[in-house]
Amino acid sequence: MIRLTWRQFRTPAAVACGALLVVVLLAALTGPGLAHAYSTTTTACRQAGDCTSAMADFSHTDGVLRTALGTLVTIVPALLGMFWGAPLIAREIEGGTIPLVWTQSVTRTRWLAVKLAVVGLAGILVAGLLSLVVTWWAHPLDQAAAAAYDTFGERDLAPMGYAALAFVIGVTAGMLIRRTVPAMALTLFTFVVVRVGIAYGIRPRLISPAHRTLALDPASTGFGSSISPDGMFNALFNGGPSSALEPATPNLPNAWIYSTRVVDDAGHDLTDKVLDADCPGMASGGGGPAVPGHVPVSQSAQQQMQACISKVGATYHELVTYQPGNRYWALQWQELALCGTAALLLAAFCVWWVRRRRIA
Known part of the structure; x- marks a missing residue:
């Protein structure tokens, strides 16, 4: 079952690896220069005795690339949910391949659990690696801006939680709608609503200010x-x-x-x-x-x-x-746990639905 899942998934995985490699190369080519410029600016402003204006000016360096990379980290979870999650079950239903798989000594639970594990963990890994690369590249700019929460959802652990949640939202939408394209549209809409709700409704209340x-x-x-x-x-x-x-x-x-x-x-x-x-x-x-x-x-x-x-x-x-800034990591871990728990609950619902309902 793992081999079958990988054979179905290898093309999207190859595309994701190629895109990730492009980002890594871009960061590797521009990152060291950005770090050197930050070090030079810091040394000069300390000697001058005023780093406030210098850091404010430096934080706008490479603004276009910073915005592009931040946007990429933001939309990748949604893309994973749409293109990896939504077709996971809906495509099998549309193609009529589910009954054939289930007659090959593969139970419904094992079939879905393997798909969720292989594709879902791959999505989390892609989002995590992308976040790691962008966080490393943007570190000098983030240090200069001294506004860690402005890019909270684009850095460190949070994108991994969003990727897990978006993927399972897509799987759930595909399972319920049974059509790939409508499920992709519903996944995008639902994830955007959830993401906005987390950022403006839940995150401010995770820890008392x-x-x-x-x-x-x-x-x-x-x-x-x-x-x-x-x-x-x-x-x-x-x-x-x-x-x-x-x-x-x-x-x-x-x-x-x-x-x-x-x-x-x-x-x-x-x-x-x-x-x-x-x-x-x-x-x-x-x-x-x-x-x-x-x-x-x-x-x-x-x-x-x-x-x-x-x-x-x-x-x-x-x-x-x-x-305070020293609560940044506590909020990162709590938001990751929140998204991960929601993803696990949705995955459990999918397993229950597939086992109990006629979906073919």
Whole structure:
């Protein structure tokens, strides 16, 4: 059965190995130069005594290639689910080969278990090797950017979990629909929904975030729109109103900052109503236009705004909700375990369905 599975699978495996070899060669040709440039930039900026701007500039080096490789790591699990998972059973049903296999002293359970093991483990291996190569290549850029969570799903262990889950989603879709092309479409749609749900719904809640309290700084706190993306994120994940007062995001290297809120000692959010009471006209735009980005204002407006922030700061402070950088690997392992467990449960369902139901 293993030999039969390999004979059916050897062409897709050869294509995957060829594509992976191309990525390895590309990384091998460009990676050492990128690492050398990072080392040179680091040495020079340390001698100059200022690495902040230098690292920010270097993090955009080879932006096109970095984006391409990151995108490749992102879509490979979906491709594995579509082209390896969905046809695994659906193709056998469409070709009418299942009854023939089952009459050759091969049980349904063994037939499916071998296919899942051989093809599924191969998919996980491909995704893992691709992630390893891209993680190694992008390491200098990731070090310079100091934003580990921005590429969380494109690095290290997470792509392996996504590959396992996407593959079994594809197998399940093919088993239930019994047609390869519709199963491929359903696999892509389902995986995208699951991936987005994990990134924005589950991952932020795997580990309780840390909190940091900071005093409001009149020099870095400004006014923005209450319907800005930050405001909507605050309302969504923190359940409280968001005022037009927007403190600057603190510099926490490699941290994942969920939100920055302005709260009092009891944890109550600063609302526009309270802000208007303390600083009449400021929340509604009296201190300048409430638009994203930096806009020039008069000296008197700046003084008025800073006086307002100082007054509010006597009662309110900035509350930062975030995941520290040292929790990165814990989240990687937890997300891998989550995807792996879901994949195993789906695989068990497939085995049960094949054993109990008439699928031919």
